[in-house]
Amino acid sequence: MNIEIHHRPSYALAEVSLDEGEVIVAEGGAMVSMDSHITIETSTGSKGEGALKGLMKGLKRMVAGESFFQNRFTAVGAGGHVTFAPVHQGDVTVEELSQSTLFLQSTAFLCSGPGVDVDAKWGGAKTFFGGEGLVMLRASGTGPLVFNSFGAIKEIEVDGEFVVDTGHIVAFDENLNFSVGRFGGGWKSFLFGGEGLVCRFSGKGRLWIQTRNPVEFGQLLGGKLPPRS
Amino acid sequence: MRIEVEARPSYGMAVVHLEDGETFIAESGAMVAMSPAIDVATRFNGTGTGGVAGWVVAALTGLARKFFAGESLFVNEYLAKSGSQQVMVAPPLVGDVEHLSLEGNNITVQSTSYLGSTKNVNVSLVWGGFSMLFSKEGAFFLKCGGNGELVINSFGAIEKVTVDGSYTVDTGHVVAWEGDLNYQLGRAGSWKSTMLSGEGLVMNFSGQGTVWLQTRNLGSMLGWIRPQLPT
Numbered sequence: 447m448n449i450e451i452h453h454r455p456s457y458a459l460a461e462v463s464l465d466e467g468e469v470i471v472a473e474g475g476a477m478v479s480m481d482s483h484i485t486i487e488t489s490t491g492s493k494g495e496g497a498l499k500g501l502m503k504g505l506k507r508m509v510a511g512e513s514f515f516q517n518r519f520t521a522v523g524a525g526g527h528v529t530f531a532p533v534h535q536g537d538v539t540v541e542e543l544s545q546s547t548l549f550l551q552s553t554a555f556l557c558s559g560p561g562v563d564v565d566a567k568w569g570g571a572k573t574f575f576g577g578e579g580l581v582m583l584r585a586s587g588t589g590p591l592v593f594n595s596f597g598a599i600k601e602i603e604v605d606g607e608f609v610v611d612t613g614h615i616v617a618f619d620e621n622l623n624f625s626v627g628r629f630g631g632g633w634k635s636f637l638f639g640g641e642g643l644v645c646r647f648s649g650k651g652r653l654w655i656q657t658r659n660p661v662e663f664g665q666l667l668g669g670k671l672p673p674r675s
Numbered sequence: 676m677r678i679e680v681e682a683r684p685s686y687g688m689a690v691v692h693l694e695d696g697e698t699f700i701a702e703s704g705a706m707v708a709m710s711p712a713i714d715v716a717t718r719f720n721g722t723g724t725g726g727v728a729g730w731v732v733a734a735l736t737g738l739a740r741k742f743f744a745g746e747s748l749f750v751n752e753y754l755a756k757s758g759s760q761q762v763m764v765a766p767p768l769v770g771d772v773e774h775l776s777l778e779g780n781n782i783t784v785q786s787t788s789y790l791g792s793t794k795n796v797n798v799s800l801v802w803g804g805f806s807m808l809f810s811k812e813g814a815f816f817l818k819c820g821g822n823g824e825l826v827i828n829s830f831g832a833i834e835k836v837t838v839d840g841s842y843t844v845d846t847g848h849v850v851a852w853e854g855d856l857n858y859q860l861g862r863a864g865s866w867k868s869t870m871l872s873g874e875g876l877v878m879n880f881s882g883q884g885t886v887w888l889q890t891r892n893l894g895s896m897l898g899w900i901r902p903q904l905p906t
Contacts, residue, residue, distance in 0.1 A: 452890075456685040457770065457831035459890040475875075475895060477863065478834075478848045479888055482841040486863055531831070531848075531890045533899045535769065664903030674904050 447559060449540045449590055455598035458538035460530045460556060464521035471564075472557035474513030476530040483526030487518045506566035518560075530557050532594035536656065539599050540592050547586035547620035550593055553660075554616050559589025586620075593617055597658030608647045613659035619651030676793065678774045678824055684832035687772030688765040689790065691826075693755035701764045701791035701826075703749045709762040716752040739800055752794075764791050766828035770889065773833050774826050781820040781854025784827055788850045788889075793823035804860065820854070827851055831891030841881040847892035853884030 447470070448463040459478065462470050466483075477486075490504030504514045519528045532538065541548060543562055555564055567584040585591050595616045602608060604622060612626060629644045647653055676699070677692040688707060691699045703717070719730075719737035737749070753762045766772065775782060777796055792798060801818045819825050827833075829850050836842060838856060843863070852858070861879045880886055 452834060453684055453832035457890040459832065459834060477845060478890065478892075479836065479842065479844040479886075482843070484843075529834070531892075533892070533895045535831075535891070661903075664900070667900065668904045671904050674901070 447590065449592060451538050451540065455537040456535055458531070458536065458594070460538050460540070460592050461527060462519075462530065462557065463525065463527045464519070465525045466521050466523065469518055469520045469560040470528065470557050471560060471562075472517050472519065472530050473555055474515045474517060476532065476556055477517065477519070478529040478531050480519065480528035481526045483521050483524045484519050484528050485522050487520070488515050489518065490515055503565060530592070532556055534596055534660070536595045536597050536658070537599040538592060538594045539601075539654070540590050541617075542589070543585065543591050544588050547584060548591060548617050549620060550583040550585055550617045551615050552583060554593040554595065555583055555585070556592045556594045558585065558591045561589035562587040562591050564591075584620075593654075595654070595656035596660040596663070597656045600655050600657065602653045602655060604647050604653050605650050606648070608653065609644050610647065610653070610655055611659065612643050612645050613661050614655045614657075615645060616654040616656045618647065618653045622647045622649045622651040622653065624648070676824065678826065680772045680774055680826075684771035685769060686765075687770065687828065688763055689772050689774060689826045691753075691762050691764065691791075693753065693760045693762065695755055695758045697755050698794050699753045699762060699764075699791060700750050700794060701753065701762070702789065703751055705764040705766065705790055706751065706753075707763040707765050709753065710760045712755060712757040713760050713762060714754045714756055716754065717749050718752065719749060736800065764826065766790055768828070768830045768893070770829045770831050770891070771833045772826060772828045773887065774824065775851075777819065777821055777823055777825055779820075779822055781818055782825060782851050783854060784817045784819060784825075784851040785849050786815060786817050787893075788827045788829060789817050789819075790826040790828045792819060792825045795823035796821045796825055818854070827887070829887070829889035830893050830896070831889045834888050834890060836886045836888060837884075838880050838886055839883050841879060842886060843877045843879050844886060844888050845892065846876045846878055847894050848888045848890070849878055850887040850889050852880060852886045856880045856882045856884040856886065 447465065447468050450461045452459045452461060464470060490500040508514045538556060558564060562585055564583055564585045567582050593616065599616060624645050624647045626643055626645050676694065676697050679690045681688050681690060693699060719733040772790060783801065797820050799818050801816050803816050827850060833850060859879045861877055863877045
């Protein structure tokens with residue numbers, strides 16, 4: 447399997463080349479195009495999992511803001527290629543997992559190899575107050591994990607402490623600790639600094655941030671538009 | 676005439692350099708800026724042969740394009756009255772612009788992806804077939820033929836794919852394709868996949884030629900924005 451990302455960072459597209467028999471699992475609706483050697487199968491869970499477990503996984507994904515169903519694309523008869531894109535403007539990046547785990551902000555998942563298990567995970571009340579959804583995605587296993595951002599993606603090596611606005615988090619290593627708190631030293635910064643809640647990461651590991659905040663974008667546009675009818 | 680595309684792929688804009696007497700035709704509303712010695716003529720977005728009958732034909736085809744292909748009723752013709760003039764055109768959506776040269780071949784364009792062309796390009800409305808009525812993108816396309824310059828635009832970046840055999844593209848991601856390719860509207864995978872996968876309808880291309888696709892889908896983007904609006 448080979449994954450290339452084109453048109454970064456504004457309108458990134460992931461092009462996945464599969465050898466015969468190889469599989470890529472993608473978020474529902476993410477497929478842009480594919481050649482004739484690719485077949486699609488739609489399900490809620492991984493192959494070989496029971497129906498109930500699959501259903502639970504689908505429901506949990508839906509609570510996390512992802513699609514209930516996922517699509518498995520398999521190259522049959524020969525190698526093939528399939529392309530995927532996220533819904534909004536922004537970037538896409540690939541991370542090779544090797545018996546490792548990354549946490550993803552709930553809408554960041556685009557596609558992954560079959561050896562990566564993506565499950566919704568309760569993030570605790572603290573992420574709820576961060577305004578970015580109650581649930582995060584936990585991606586673990588071995589293989590490529592492809593995720594997307596709103597705006598461009600920047601990778602940061604954390605060694606010690608690092609503070610990120612909750613709306614700008616894309617993904618982070620499992621071994622980073624985090625706590626959600628208010629911005630700045632005092633209540634004045636919190637109330638008037640315009641930053642709301644921030645996430646304080648600590649430890650040693652990698653962190654990916656996005657250069658735009660989708661909630662702020664929605665509020666900016668939404669405030670200028672008539673109500674939904 | 677020389678056409679350059681700047682600010683790719685996020686905010687593509689075509690800069691059309693015109694010599695004395697040259698003309699460029701663009702969708703109404705597409706003009707960003709232009710130099711002073713250019714005459715603008717606004718006419719119905721259709722082709723008539725002159726006279727009252729010709730005017731009526733032009734008006735009717737313009738109306739057909741507006742209502743069936745979602746295009747504007749009028750187009751603007753930019754005629755250079757001296758040398759070294761330029762007109763800049765851009766689409767309303769964020770995304771890319773691509774300049775293609777036609778040399779007797781045909782390129783069919785998804786109607787919202789047409790930005791402009793030179794006079795010797797024939798642009799005609801073509802019926803995509805009954806099955807296209809089921810796609811959100813509309814049942815009509817613009818078939819561009821002749822010898823001349825064509826400028827198209829996309830939502831997101833434009834990806835060029837060389838098809839040899841068959842190739843499938845989500846209908847919301849199709850920008851344009853070369854005339855030699857055949858296509859059929861279909862569904863992605865089995866019926867279960869069509870109903871549940873979120874992939875919707877696809878166009879199955881076959882033959883040999885180039886397909887241009889866009890890396891974002893306007894329908895999906897609107898679906899993402901809608902829940903963020905105030906209630």
